[in-house]
Amino acid sequence: MVFSSLIFLYLFLPLVLLLYFVSPKGCRNAVLFIASLFFYAWGEPVYVGIMIFSTLFDYINGLLIDRYRCRKAIARIVFLGSILVNLGILGFFKYANFIVDNINQWFGFHIGMNELPLPIGISFYTFQTMSYMVDVYRNRVPVQKNPIDFGAYIAMFPQLVAGPIVKYEDIAGQLKSRKVTLDRFGEGAELFIRGLAKKVLLANNIGLLWAGIKATPPSELTVLSAWLGITAFTFQIYFDFSGYSDMARGLGKMFGFDFMKNFNYPYISRSITEFWRRWHISLGSWFREYVYIPLGGNRKGLGIQLRNIAVVWFLTGLWHGASWNFILWGLYFGVFVSLEKLHLLNWLNRRPAFIGHVYTLGIVMIGWAIFEFENLSTALSFIQNLFGINTAGVMDTTALYYLSTNVWLLAACAVFATPLPQRALTYIRGRFAKMHTVVMPMICGLLLFVSTAYLVNETYNPFLYFRF
Structure with a gap:
């Protein structure tokens, strides 16, 4: 089930909201937890057991760490065991086939393994459970x-599928304790609808252009077609992912939660460093806090900093998928980023x-070509098309x-990828407050509608970050 589906919009969400607000405040987290498990089980009922296991496992480990905090050796063993199990589950479902395929290719083995479907949202909720364990241990x-x-935190359906990644300390x-007012609910509903429209x-509409161009063999593409295609994908992935994040934040407000903003108009950036401060902000924040800084950050000299980067x-790159193109994209x-630091x-x-x-924009768009084509030779051919090499x-x-x-x-995508519409909306709210309450x-x-x-x-309604 995805947010941009009729069954979610007109059946699941209204029922959950009704149950949530008629329930006593002390029961609302239970309603949210059960609804989230149902939401998750709708698409993959078998894998709901993994989520329940992860929730109980880390809940118990958190209690053990707290109980044995004065006995550091035991607390450390529990903490490391939790991290290893969480990474093991993620690694098995997300990377096992990738590892086996590469072993077979490199060493000529014939190890057989069934293709494992990826549990929805596993990359997101695994990072959330690990952030909880790290912060409790610290x-x-x-x-x-x-x-x-705790179960409501891990399984919360508004941000389960595609984030933002919510750190426990933030929520x-x-x-x-949280409070939902009529104004706050309306603010959340407005944000959700704007995300849905994006x-x-x-x-979806600009994605149709990219789908048509992507299906064309590289040798038949012209330079103009290639640039139109990668421009379309550049807009599609932004509005797809940021739209879903807006919907998640809007739903959060409707239930009384404040989730961090995950996108801040990344395509207006003037550097790659700035771009990654504006794109998928919660993921960048997670890696900075739990990987980059513990490795030493920029405190131990330039060489160590470049290694950490x-x-x-x-x-x-690896987080995004079990494929060499994602690893290459990350590197x-x-x-x-390293060149900009230098x-x-x-x-x-x-x-x-x-x-x-x-x-x-040039670096980002070429990067999206690497990101989108799992076959690296196809990605290289498409990038050559962009520069007039081997084109039609x-x-x-x-x-x-x-x-x-x-x-x-x-043109509409270009405008809405900038802060201009939001600035216009803010101006109207300030200048015509009474009219805004009716018009908005x-x-x-x-x-x-x-x-x-x-x-x-329409039948074309993909969600690009489902595969991550």
């Missing part, structure tokens, strides 16, 4: 003694802003057709 947060509250107080009206970006960005960032800061924007020419009638039929959609609900109602109409009629 004594940064009090141990959670209520299993239902511990909200699990215990996903359904922008990501390489480790973080290798793991960032690719690690190289540019000198490039200072050079960019002294140049006109548009140079930084062009540089950043600069443009053809097909490329011009793609451009003419999608020009307004591309009407706009949200229209967006919901149009999004629903698209969902009723």
